[in-house]
Amino acid sequence: MKKVLLLFVIGTSSLLFSQQVSKKRVIEVLSHLASDEMKGRDIGTPENDSAAVYIAKQFADNKLSYCIGDSYLIPFEYKGKIVYNVCGIKKGKSEKTLAFSAHFDHIGTSENTEDKVFNGADDNASGVTAIIGLADYFKTKKSDFSLMYIAFNGEEKGMKGSKAIVEIPDLQEQQQNIAALFNFEMIATVSQFGPNTLYMTGDEFSDLDELFNEKAVNNLKIQPDPYKKQQLFYRSDNVSFVKKKIIAHSLSTVDMTKAKHYHQLNDDLEIVDFDNLTQIINNFGKTIEKLTPKNFAPKYTDKVNFN
Ligand SMILES: [Zn+2]
Secondary structure (H helix, E strand, O other), X not given: OHHXXXXXXXXHHHHHHOXXXXXXXXXXXHHHHOOHHHHHHOOOOHHHHHHHHHHHHHHHHOOOEEOOOOOOEEEEEEOOEEEEEEEEEEOOOOOOEEEEEEEOOOOOEOOOOOOOXXXXXXXXXXXXXXXHHHHHHOOOOOOOOEEEEEEEOOHHXXXXXXXXXXXXXXXXHHHHOEXXXXXXXXXXXXXXXXXXXXEEOOHHHEOHHHHHHHHOOOOXXXXXXXXXXXXXXXXXXXXXXXXXXXXXXXXXXXXXXXXXXXXXXXXXXXXXXXXXXXXXXXXXXXXXXXXXXXXXXXXXXOOOOOO
């Protein structure tokens, strides 16, 4: 009897607290990208290439298809060097696609200090960890939407990667199938709205947040952008897709009025709230599972500037 009861308790609690993506896995991925060996993932460095290869390996482990050609690595030229975006896709029941993106490059190393590496744990190892986590989450699931995962390079040097990828001729058809792109940008800390929340840049430009929140699970919530004056909507990789009239917003948790780690050496593992990040990734996955091309077709309002 006791044994049965114990099994019941274990069974119930693991149901209640089951997470498809473990905190251990979130720590593993983020710590790898933000490690000193990555030397700040500056575009054009061997370490930036290593980060791209690492992301491609996670896509391969999750059995994603290539977005184009025969590799996840999509080359473009930067200052005479070949550098890479990384792109993978998981076919769903429909060709209609949800895209998840994050830039993986950061600002490299510093010359004159003891700690020489800009680890960029929040900016933006956190966002890349979210897209890898979502790919993990859907590894053995077939969603209604097809799911596209893109890690952009060169954001820190003027959004080079996202600008390059939207112009690739062989990707135009797939791009036209994107119902919405969620670009994760600095999500390592708890937002000013509390745990399990993100704010969305340009929330007034589309109904993506309203439609998402209607289906959101476990109190996950997308909040309006509290830092509108900073025009973040037009300052991150989502804008390359906005110019193509594709619904594309950035999601973040960073407090732009208080954060002391933006492009600083202390943007390191210590500032990451792994419980919150793990919770967000899993709740995001669970919510995406409920979205279908029928119940989720966000549209722009006439307030948005496409140029
Ligand atoms: Zn940055």
